[in-house]
Amino acid sequence: MTSFTRGSLTLQPSLPRNRWNQLLTLVAGLFTALAVLPLIVVIAYVLFKGGSLITVRLLTELPPPPGLEGGGIGNAILGTLLVTLVASLIAVPVGVGSGVYLAEYAKGGAFSRFVRFGANVLAGVPSIICGVFVYGLIVSTRVFFGQSYSAMAGGIALAVLMLPTVIKTTDEALKLVPQELRWGAMGVGASRFITISRITLPAAFSPIATGVVLAIARAAGETAPLIFTALFSPFWPEGLFNPIASMSVLIYNFAIMPYDAQIALAWASSFVLVVMILAANLLARWLGRFNRP
Amino acid sequence: MAAGVRPELFSQRRRPLWELLIDRGFHKVVVLLAAVVGLVLFGILLTVVGGSREAVLRFGLGFITNSDWDPLAEHYGAFTAIYGTLVSSLLALLIAVPLGVGTAVFLTENIIPLAVRQVLGVMVELLAAIPSVVLGLWGIFVMEPFLRPGLETLHRLLGWIPFFSTTPQGPGMAPAVLILVVMILPIITAISRDSLMQVPISLRQAAYGVGSTRWGAIVQVILPAALSGITGGVMLALGRAMGETMAVTMLIGNSNTFSLSLLAPANTISSMLANQFGEADGLQVSALMYAALVLMLLTLAVNLLAQLVVRRLSLKM
Numbered sequence: 001m002t003s004f005t006r007g008s009l010t011l012q013p014s015l016p017r018n019r020w021n022q023l024l025t026l027v028a029g030l031f032t033a034l035a036v037l038p039l040i041v042v043i044a045y046v047l048f049k050g051g052s053l054i055t056v057r058l059l060t061e062l063p064p065p066p067g068l069e070g071g072g073i074g075n076a077i078l079g080t081l082l083v084t085l086v087a088s089l090i091a092v093p094v095g096v097g098s099g100v101y102l103a104e105y106a107k108g109g110a111f112s113r114f115v116r117f118g119a120n121v122l123a124g125v126p127s128i129i130c131g132v133f134v135y136g137l138i139v140s141t142r143v144f145f146g147q148s149y150s151a152m153a154g155g156i157a158l159a160v161l162m163l164p165t166v167i168k169t170t171d172e173a174l175k176l177v178p179q180e181l182r183w184g185a186m187g188v189g190a191s192r193f194i195t196i197s198r199i200t201l202p203a204a205f206s207p208i209a210t211g212v213v214l215a216i217a218r219a220a221g222e223t224a225p226l227i228f229t230a231l232f233s234p235f236w237p238e239g240l241f242n243p244i245a246s247m248s249v250l251i252y253n254f255a256i257m258p259y260d261a262q263i264a265l266a267w268a269s270s271f272v273l274v275v276m277i278l279a280a281n282l283l284a285r286w287l288g289r290f291n292r293p
Numbered sequence: 294m295a296a297g298v299r300p301e302l303f304s305q306r307r308r309p310l311w312e313l314l315i316d317r318g319f320h321k322v323v324v325l326l327a328a329v330v331g332l333v334l335f336g337i338l339l340t341v342v343g344g345s346r347e348a349v350l351r352f353g354l355g356f357i358t359n360s361d362w363d364p365l366a367e368h369y370g371a372f373t374a375i376y377g378t379l380v381s382s383l384l385a386l387l388i389a390v391p392l393g394v395g396t397a398v399f400l401t402e403n404i405i406p407l408a409v410r411q412v413l414g415v416m417v418e419l420l421a422a423i424p425s426v427v428l429g430l431w432g433i434f435v436m437e438p439f440l441r442p443g444l445e446t447l448h449r450l451l452g453w454i455p456f457f458s459t460t461p462q463g464p465g466m467a468p469a470v471l472i473l474v475v476m477i478l479p480i481i482t483a484i485s486r487d488s489l490m491q492v493p494i495s496l497r498q499a500a501y502g503v504g505s506t507r508w509g510a511i512v513q514v515i516l517p518a519a520l521s522g523i524t525g526g527v528m529l530a531l532g533r534a535m536g537e538t539m540a541v542t543m544l545i546g547n548s549n550t551f552s553l554s555l556l557a558p559a560n561t562i563s564s565m566l567a568n569q570f571g572e573a574d575g576l577q578v579s580a581l582m583y584a585a586l587v588l589m590l591l592t593l594a595v596n597l598l599a600q601l602v603v604r605r606l607s608l609k610m
Contacts, residue, residue, distance in 0.1 A: 097326030126536020221424025
């Protein structure tokens with residue numbers, strides 16, 4: 001019979017398996033540090049480099065012509081807000097409506113399966129392809145009063161991008177609403193429409209709002225769908241049917257210019273954009289806290 | 294009459310016509326809105342296929358294997374861009390998968406306190422929220438100058454290998470790959486973390502019960518159990534990397550000359566689209582649409598495969 005030596009049941013750090021254990025823990029820790037590092041460095045750079053440039057003038061003036069100093073990004077801030085607003089006004093009703101259909105009306109037939117599958121596929125379509133689509137659909141055909149590039153086209157391109165997110169969050173949020181609430185509403189004589197608009201949608205408000213805010217934040221930072229739909233403009237927005245400036249396209253255009261003034265404006269735009277997007281993310285997290293019963 | 298029953302309280306209410314109409318109308322509206330997704334998808338397909346018809350007829354499949362992109366001679370081949378798309382995304386995946394899965398394991402194990410892990414988790418998720426154009430700006434002015442001495446050393450020491458055979462001049466494949474790593478890391482980490490957290494605790498307890506060490510349990514029990522979710526996340530990240538445009542465009546150098554070297558400027562389909570689409574006309578638009586079609590088919594295949602893999606490999610319980 002084998003006899004156990006004293007201490008065979010206590011941890012012996014020098015055993016190969018324990019050495020491996022320590023090594024792998026160390027490696028995983030290092031990987032985590034490496035994964036978090038870019039965020040810290042990028043945020044630090046954008047906040048310090050961009051934040052130090054922010055003045056009231058910069059937020060309210062037009063960008064200078066190439067080679068000149070000064071100026072600001074006022075038109076780009078306004079443009080981003082406008083284009084994102086257009087996108088939200090299209091994507092939120094359509095997306096929430098589709099989500100309502102999927103969660104409340106669909107009975108698992110071919111059409112609902114197709115819509116779910118379509119939303120998944122659309123979510124995987126590269127954002128630049130959305131731009132190509134809207135270019136072919138609106139810009140090159142000049143459907144809007146003969147205008148080619150326009151804020152409207154940019155907004156539609158961003159709406160295509162937001163749509164799958166809004167559909168999925170609405171669908172999933174409505175499925176989490178307890179069935180008893182629907183039965184209760186029906187039981188006291190409410191119609192399907194009243195049940196959905198007064199009972200189920202309000203009950204799912206918080207997760208839907210979270211998803212919508214995240215989708216808007218993502219759309220606000222998108223560049224690829226805008227570069228050949230909304231284009232860019234060095235002037236103040238001239239309505240929805242003309243080219244419009246946006247912060248993301250401004251960063252792209254100015255980053256590759258050989259002028260320091262333009263590059264400084266690109267950093268300042270990054271600051272404003274990142275602060276807006278981080279604020280939206282924090283808002284979404286705050287809204288998400290109401291999910292828990 | 295029975296005591297207590299008051300029929301006037303239970304009278305049947307006829308549904309007014311307007312209420313019926315609203316109800317039916319709402320149903321119809323919602324169905325129409327749901328059909329928009331399908332319309333948009335068909336629209337995208339029609340636009341891209343229709344737009345690329347001319348180039349498809351003219352260049353055929355040779356478009357994919359030909360690396361000659363010459364707008365003056367009106368001769369187009371997208372091999373350089375397709376190669377760039379595949380190489381940049383696969384290399385980025387190669388670096389990001391160990392990093393992301395390692396981070397996910399670290400964030401689900403109880404090595405450091407829960408509060409710290411939660412903060413780190415939120416930070417990785419916030420990284421996903423940073424717009425790619427901002428990462429591109431940072432890449433141009435901070436990351437690339439910082440990396441250049443390292444890449445130059447690499448060229449000096451390993452220049453005899455074709456992959457490092459050119460002197461780094463700033464933009465190129467290597468910086469683009471690294472910025473892609475930063476972009477897809479949050480996706481891989483977040484999805485791996487979710488799948489690791491869904492592994493039943495009993496599996497872990499059983500592994501510890503038979504005397505496994507922490508990493509014995511992770512490598513042999515927990516990671517295999519979470520494999521389907523992790524693979525799905527990796528495939529999604531691959532799709533994202535292939536379609537990613539802005540940061541890559543700003544860092545890759547946009548050269549249509551084919552080069553094996555990772556230190557030389559290169560091109561991807563999406564960066565080619567971003568660069569040329571606005572100014573192109575005639576056959577060039579058609580050729581770009583053809584390239585867009587290739588990109589769409591690539592990402593579609595990867596995304597469908599991802600869904601299939603998740604269904605196939607998911608843990609049966």
